[in-house]
Amino acid sequence: MHTVVVGTSGTTAEDVIAVARGNARVELSAEALDALARAREIVDALAAKPEPVYGVSTGFGALATRHINHDLRAQLQRNIVRSHAAGMGPCVEREVVRALMFLRLKTVASGHTGVRPHVAQTMADLLNAGITPVVHEYGSLGCSGDLAPLSHCALALMGEGDAEGPDGTVRPAGELLAEHGITPVELREKEGLALLNGTDGMLGMLVMAIADLKQLYKSADITAALSLEALLGTEKVLAPELHAIRPHPGQGDSAANMLAVLQGSGLTGHHQDDSPRVQDAYSVRCAPQVAGAGRDTITHAELVASRELAAAVDNPVVLPDGRVESNGNFHGAPVAYVLDFLAIAAADLGSIAERRTDRLLDKNRSHGLPAFLADDAGVDSGLMIAQYTQAALVSEMKRLAVPASADSIPSSAMQEDHVSMGWSAARKLRTTVENLTRIIAVEMYAATRAIEIRTHAHLTPAPASQAAIDAARAAGVQGPGPDRFLAPDLAAAEAFVRSGGLVAAVEPVTGPLA
Numbered sequence: 001m002h003t004v005v006v007g008t009s010g011t012t013a014e015d016v017i018a019v020a021r022g023n024a025r026v027e028l029s030a031e032a033l034d035a036l037a038r039a040r041e042i043v044d045a046l047a048a049k050p051e052p053v054y055g056v057s058t059g060f061g062a063l064a065t066r067h068i069n070h071d072l073r074a075q076l077q078r079n080i081v082r083s084h085a086a087g088m089g090p091c092v093e094r095e096v097v098r099a100l101m102f103l104r105l106k107t108v109a110s111g112h113t114g115v116r117p118h119v120a121q122t123m124a125d126l127l128n129a130g131i132t133p134v135v136h137e138y139g140s141l142g143c144s145g146d147l148a149p150l151s152h153c154a155l156a157l158m159g160e161g162d163a164e165g166p167d168g169t170v171r172p173a174g175e176l177l178a179e180h181g182i183t184p185v186e187l188r189e190k191e192g193l194a195l196l197n198g199t200d201g202m203l204g205m206l207v208m209a210i211a212d213l214k215q216l217y218k219s220a221d222i223t224a225a226l227s228l229e230a231l232l233g234t235e236k237v238l239a240p241e242l243h244a245i246r247p248h249p250g251q252g253d254s255a256a257n258m259l260a261v262l263q264g265s266g267l268t269g270h271h272q273d274d275s276p277r278v279q280d281a282y283s284v285r286c287a288p289q290v291a292g293a294g295r296d297t298i299t300h301a302e303l304v305a306s307r308e309l310a311a312a313v314d315n316p317v318v319l320p321d322g323r324v325e326s327n328g329n330f331h332g333a334p335v336a337y338v339l340d341f342l343a344i345a346a347a348d349l350g351s352i353a354e355r356r357t358d359r360l361l362d363k364n365r366s367h368g369l370p371a372f373l374a375d376d377a378g379v380d381s382g383l384m385i386a387q388y389t390q391a392a393l394v395s396e397m398k399r400l401a402v403p404a405s406a407d408s409i410p411s412s413a414m415q416e417d418h419v420s421m422g423w424s425a426a427r428k429l430r431t432t433v434e435n436l437t438r439i440i441a442v443e444m445y446a447a448t449r450a451i452e453i454r455t456h457a458h459l460t461p462a463p464a465s466q467a468a469i470d471a472a473r474a475a476g477v478q479g480p481g482p483d484r485f486l487a488p489d490l491a492a493a494e495a496f497v498r499s500g501g502l503v504a505a506v507e508p509v510t511g512p513l514a
Contacts, residue, residue: 011106027124056114081187115194350393356447445490
């Protein structure tokens, strides 16, 4: 099994995905264990002093003015976890919780939190045992950490609350820890707070969304090329010299991808035939500009994610010179903004894909294709309602594109009076990514059917297009014919796109796509 070693200097997106989705084993480096021990010595020394130190010997948030006596500090740490584990609503996905736990461990291992090595090792033990705390949809405002989600994870470290075992069954966390020989943690000064103060949930969802969107943008370039081909459009607008004079990197990459897919097509360039047109509609002609802008947005999001992956987010933090200082680094604004930005870009990509699908189905604009790509229009409805489904998905994406980060609700008796709503931005982005997958699948389904209808007129598609069609059919995505129960076809198309099958089908012909 792949092993991810956690050191003091952050982690990578690849490691997050390996742990969250690939169940990679986690180990703490010797450097991290040493840093944990040194930082803990600083916290223990401060805890022994009579002067109050926030997070070590005081209450929290709006209650930070109270100095807590030694005999109550262990109770204080337990209480903050129990009281903050106040999430509600549906359980979030296992991969999200694993990413959340791993990223909190990443910050703990930095040596800036003052947590004992034993606590960090227990966090790794839970991940390695496949024990996933139950975390609920609601409970984070994206400031002072993803508080309720992280608290539910810390609760499991204490042997309390519920968790999902390796078999997927939800049981009391204490039972699962006992079965795997893991001793529940008894928290000491600073540790409860250190387990709750981070942007780990929203960051984990950002990292996974970026990975998913990078594949979906390749898939969208392929489906745009298939639609252009099915509509007998011109590939001349994809010429590299045209995109060089507006040098947005993503635009050039998308145009190059589409051109590679269309190489050798016998369908393109017929826009001057029976129903001449000077140029293709925007949804076809401007596909690289729209997809390219989204690609550049992903690049910016990757930069923000890389910085956050290198960060140690906690409050207060232990500094190398021995100071323990309060700060505002837990505020989720940097992550929240790009989560919202990605939702906007993805909504636009879904919107332009739906417009191409609608064009393929409209006999007045499809340049010779049958109405709704039906076998016998009138008797058959063809893909009419598939486009309705696609339109409903696009409409929801537009609503989800409204930025969560533009909102703020004061909390903690006005101590936390401006929050990022980054967790909410991340949750809606996950829905957006799911919807985009389905929208691209519907366009692929329509475009491949349209191309196969064209081939009956002795027009030959590009080799890459034919490879995509063959792979889709092999994956259970059926081709033209009389009306049938359509939902299974669309589900097969969605699974084909989601698995990366569309990209994998064309790249042996085109070479690696950007």
